[in-house]
Structures are given as C-alpha cells and as structure tokens.
Amino acid sequence: MADLKQNRRNFLKGTALAGGALLAGRATGAAAAEGDPAILDIQPWAQQLGEGVDARPYGYPSPHEKHVVRRSVEWLTADPVSSVNFTPLHELDGIITPNGLCFERHHAGIAEVEPSKFRLMINGLVDKPLVFTMEDLKRYPRVNKMFFLECAANSGMEWRGSQLNGCQYTHGMIHNVMYTGVPLKYLLEEAGLKTNAKWIMPEGADASAMTRSIPVFKALDDCIVAFMMNGEALRPEQGYPARLVVPGWEGNMWVKWLRRIEVGDEPWHHREETSKYTDLMENGKARRFTWEMDAKSVITNPSPQAPIPHGKGHTILSGVAWSGRGTITHVDVTIDGGKNWHAARIDGPSLDKSMHRFYYEFDWDGKPLLLQSRAVDSTGYIQPTKDALRAVRGENSIYHNNGIQTWYVNANGEAENVEVS
Template sequence: MSETLEKVAVQTEESRTQTRRAFIKGGLAVAGTVMFTKAAEAAYDPKSAVKAYAGKKEITDVLTDGPQRRMLGKGIMSSTYSMPSVYEKEVRKRTLEWLTPDTLATISMTPIQSMHGMIVPNGLHFDRFHGGAPDIDPATHKLVIHGLVERPLMFTMDDLKRMPSVTRIHFLECPANGALEWKGIQVNSVQWTHGMMSCSEWTGVPLSVLLKEAGVKPEGKWLLPEGADASGLVRSIPMEIALDDCMVAYAMNGEALRPGQGYPIRLVVPGCEGNMWVKYLRRIKVTDKPLHHREESSKYSELMPDGTIQRFSWVQETNSVITYPSPDYKMSGPGRYVAKGIAWSGRGRITHVDVSLDGGRNWKEAKFTSVALPKAWTRFEFEFDWDGSEMLLMSRATDETGYVQPPMAQLRNAVGTNGVYHRTAMVTWLIHDWKGNRAGEIENVQF
C-alpha cells in the first residue's frame, strides 16, 4: 500500500513539472488548458483515499433497517409551521441568571457554537429586552416621522409595505458581546463569549426614502427613533448614518420580525450597536441635537482607565471567533482538523482572517467559505494537523478599512478593563494535550 502511495506522490510531482514546462514552452493560451487537464488527471488517485483509514476496523455486520424505514412518518399538515428535529433540542437560546435581577430587562444568547453559515434562524436570534417583549397588533401600529420635516407623516404597516424595499444581510450585535470576560475567564462556551450576536437577512424600507418622503430639512442633523414598548427606548442617530444604509425593517429571513426582534417594525442600523436598532419603532423625530438618552450616556458608554468616559460609540469593531474546535467540543485524537469560524466588521467587509496555533507568533490565512458581504458574518475555515500536543488556537480578522483585530493584551493596554462594552479582542482556545486527564478538552483562556 505504502508503495502505491509513494508512486502516486512521485507521479503527481512529475506531472506538475511537466505542466510547468508546458506553460513555459507553449504560452499562456494553450498552456492554460493543458495545465488544467493534466493537473486534474494526475492529482487525484482514488487509491490515495485509503491512507487516512489505515488501521481502522472495517464494519462487516450487515446493516439492518431502522424503524423509520418500516413505518410511515407524520402527515403533511402535522405542523403548519415547521419546528427543528427533536434531536436538536440542545440548540437553544440561553441566558445567565446572575446578569440581572429580572427576566424582563436582560439578554439571551445565540448558540453560536451550533450555528452554520451566515444566517441565524429567527427562533435562535439573541434577544435583548429592556422591558419585556410586547405583542403589538400590526393593524393598529403606526410609524410617525416628525420634527424637522416639511410634512410630518404617519405610516401604517400597509403603507410601509407598499414603499420600495431593500434586502440585505447584516449582523446584529449587542455592544456588551464579550463583556463577561474583561477581567478574566468566566464562561466555557462561544454561546457566552460571543452569543449576544446574530446575523440575518433584513427587508424593509430604506430610511433615506422615508425621510425624503417626509421632506427632511437641512437643519435636521439627528434622528431620535423611539419604541412603542414599555422601555420607550431612544437612541440619537446622526443624519449621515441614517441616510447611509439604515432601513425600517418589517422582515427578517423572509418572514415577519419575531416579537423579540421588534415586531412589527424595527430600525436597522448596519454595523452599529444593537441598541440603536430600535424595536417596536413607532416614532422618528428629526432634530438638530441628540437626546443624550440614558442608553447613550449612563449606559452604553465606556469608562477608560483615567476615569474619562467614551460615548456615542456607534460602530461594532472588527471581530472573529473560531466556533469549532471551541470549548463546547472535544478533540477526537491527533489528526487533521478543519477549524471553522465567523468574522464580522461594522465598518464594512472582512478582507482577511488569519489563524494562529502558537499563541500569536505565527499566522496563516484562512479561506472564506461564504461570500464576504459588508457588515455581515463571513464564514472562514482553516485546516491544520494536530499532533496531540498542547495548542493555542486563535483567529484574527482584518476589514476593508485595514483595521486589524487586536490581541487582548493590546486592547487591555489601550482601554483598560472597566469599559463593559466593545471587547472585540481575540479570544484563545487552549487545546489540552491528548495524554493528560483533560485529553483533548478545549479550554477558554485569556492572555
């Protein structure tokens, strides 16, 4: 067997050499084709596939039919709204009881470690409630645009759905994502370290279209969107961000917003703090000054080591996390691993994700396995061989503005550890060696 493999390896190398020669000799147009066919012919030998299975015991027992093969399943109308398989019941939003004294003004986290692709299904989108989630009847819900506009207007839900729409994929992240671990390790799952975040396809009316419909005045510099729920939450949004890419969304992932996400409408402020995406939106006042609402002065502002306080920190900075292997999983022995993760930036598109296996000394570029859209989750994968020894796994994202995600030590030096929000530094997964009593465990550690 090993002989065959060696032969294959030699052949492949030969064919590559031939290809290079052909390329140099024959010129680009011809060689391009030659290179493709020759490489394709020589590169794959089915026999080489057996190597990874050498030494594994072959199954010889005849496979039998399971019960599902011999009886009928459920009828077509057994569910008029499909729910996940009963075997997926561990994949749930979760919260931490110690975060807040009640269940009405707190947060649930998305099980990021079990998510695939760019989109989080609506049922697993993290929720941040400031006063519980109301059930609002869309037939009576109204949106008013008033203040510094030529013609204050009230829109019903029907009015809004008649307007032009746009559909975009954007992540939505609480600025407190990662906040649990400013001062060290507290949690053991990506759900807790990064779960105050989701990514969805949003559909709604471009805010610029609605503002122009009402005749926004040149002296209107700020927007004060407000919710119809018990918190009546407001954020002050500068006109440039409002006109840039905001929308009044009525749909996520193809269906109406869920009540926890602002049904029937919410503001979408791509790339910016989740609390700016005001839910249950009922009013947008155009003004010449910000409101300095509690949620942009006493909260969602960052205390610096010198006692100064950063406010109006709108953008969610570039970030990334490896979701597999991660603390929810265990390594299954030395061998090849495909690390998987997500990267995102509130300033635009992700351009690179790099992975380090040695604590940050050396890095290799990961490949994207999804489209890299602006202000959206971008999927990456990175293959590595694990020899069973202790390893430090980290990812580092770069966005289109050239901003590079910092190591934790660097961020700590710059902003201290009292800021609560915007902890966007790298995280580190320690992979325990394959010999000890924690063999293959993956531990959340912090530099």
C-alpha cells in the same frame, strides 16, 4: 451472543408498530463482525410511514437538535424581563442565524404589538409630520440586505480576564440576518427634512420606550425600517412588526417595535447613550457615541461547548468574523497561542457589515493547542489583542471588547477559555 440479543430487542422494539409482521431477514442473523448495525438492521424510519404533510404546519428542528437553543447567564442581570440571552454560535455553520436562535436583548420584555395597531410617526424638524401604517410601509420600494447585529456589550464579561466557558456566552450577543424593508431615507424624504435636521431619534413602542440619537448622515445612508428577517415576518422578540436596522453600528441602536422617529438639531443624550453604552476609560473620562462595531472574530469549533470529538488527525477549525466598517478581507488563525499564524479560508458570501465564515483545516498531532483567530477588515484594521485594548482603555470598560479570543484545547480535545501572555 448478548450483543445479538440486544440488537434483536432493539429491532423488535423499533418495529412494534408494524404489527408483528417481522421479517426474519438480514437483521436478526447479523453478527457484529459482519458490519455496522446501522446498515445491516432495517431502521424503523426505513420501514414505517412518517407523519404526513400537515403534521408540522410550521416546521421545527429534529428532536435530536433540542439542545441547540439560546441560553442566558442568570447572574448577569436583575431579572429576565430586562436581560439578554445568547446565540449558540458553536452549533451553527455558514453565515445565516436562524430566526429562532437570534439572541434576545429586551429592556421591558417582549412587546406583543398588534400589527393593525402599528403606527410609525415621523415628527420634529420635518415639513410634514407623518403617520404610516404597515400597509403604507409595504408600498415603498423594498431592499434585501444581510447584516450582523452585535450588542455593544458582547464579550463585555471578558474585559478583566477569561470568565465564561463557551463562545455562546463570550461572543453570542450577535446574529446575522437577511432583512427586507424600506430604506429609512424614503420615509424621511416623504416627511421632508428641514435644513437644520442633524439627528434622528428612533423610539420603541415597548414599555421601555427605547430611544437613541442617530446622526442624519447615517439615517440617509443605509438604515432600513425592516419588517422581514430571513424571508419571514420579524419574530416578536426581534421587534415585530417593524424594527430599525442600523448596519455595522451597535445593536442597542436598532430600535425594535419601532413607533416613532423624531428629527432634531441636537442629540438627546438619553439613558442608553449616557448612563449605558458609553466607554469608561482608566482616567475616569468616558467615550460617547462609539457607534461602529470594530472588526472581530471567534473560533466557534472547537470551543468549550464544542470539543474535538475524534482525537488526532485531520481536524476542521471553524469560526466567524465581522466588521461594522466593511467586509472581512483576511482571517488568520494560530494553533500555538500566537507564535505563528496561518491564513484561514473564508467561504460563503463576503458582504458589507455581514458575518463571514472561515475554516482552517490542519492535521492535529493530538498535543494541546492554544487557538486564536484574528480578523482584518476592508479598511485595513486588524483585530487587536485584549492586552492592546486594555493598554488604551483600562479594565473598566464594558462595551466594545473586540479583542482576540484564546481557547486552550487539551489532549482530549476539550477546550477552555483562557488568556495568554
């Protein structure tokens, strides 16, 4: 009886806007035994009119999805202006990262560039130093390409051991986006490369004036000056109005708010390729110019922020895999910490240097699990264990941790970030 009252109260509340024209229909008389109130009751959205077409001129997600946001780790950096946040991988499926959820990494905050004042200069070892406006760029033949962008420091907090509980934090410095833009090759050819041109240096218009040295072979191969992402203009936090796309290579090189490209015969050895983004080895020496992002994968569901809600029985395990050197050909999954592995099913487009979605469906017996995934790319490279990486590099590296991730799932379906022997 109490249930029925509550039911009725909800119903009354839900239809209050309908002006009290209550229908004494099935809803009021429905006992719980008869069926699901979600079916038996008339829901407010099934009766009242919703907002019209102009209410949301730029659409946004349902209020029930408001927890699906980028999040940061406050203690990681000195302040939020030069910092990073993380893509909520555990809330996404397929391979496209929505524009508003693409992780952010700024060195001097978001530059709010006025498109009418956008200029792209090409100078240095070229026949004709040139200046382009946005209108100029949009008159070049365009390409549409899907690529992942991964920060070299993704999983950097996990080098010494398991640290953060959530794939958003352990693996969320990545996004996968369809870019529209001009092949950089066309712009460099327009300016005319001199015969001794070996390097380019893209530079940002923000207050950090970000710079990196990129070899000319890469610039002429597949780099893009992009102005659209997933079909719309770049978001300010992703470099509006134009950014560089450097497929498969570490995210720091994808200079945002692009304003200049200098051509030279030697690398510049600027801050982001000496003090930062170099890989300190155990012997105190350091690798530099470690550009490619090696094959990597992570199980996004279940994971610490996304437990298994349903108990034992048919269970869907899902995750993402990517490689900066090609496509992903296989993903293997283990549920026993690496004793036995099973081929996962890759679903959706398998594109060069783009995220791949994988699934592994199994009948969970309700006992604790040790979950791992292992990606193999089109060069035959196999994603290594963290121990194998540490055997080569020691524990002082920050960047390029593509080691296998382990989640411990307990009998309640709750997951924790762990390492196993």
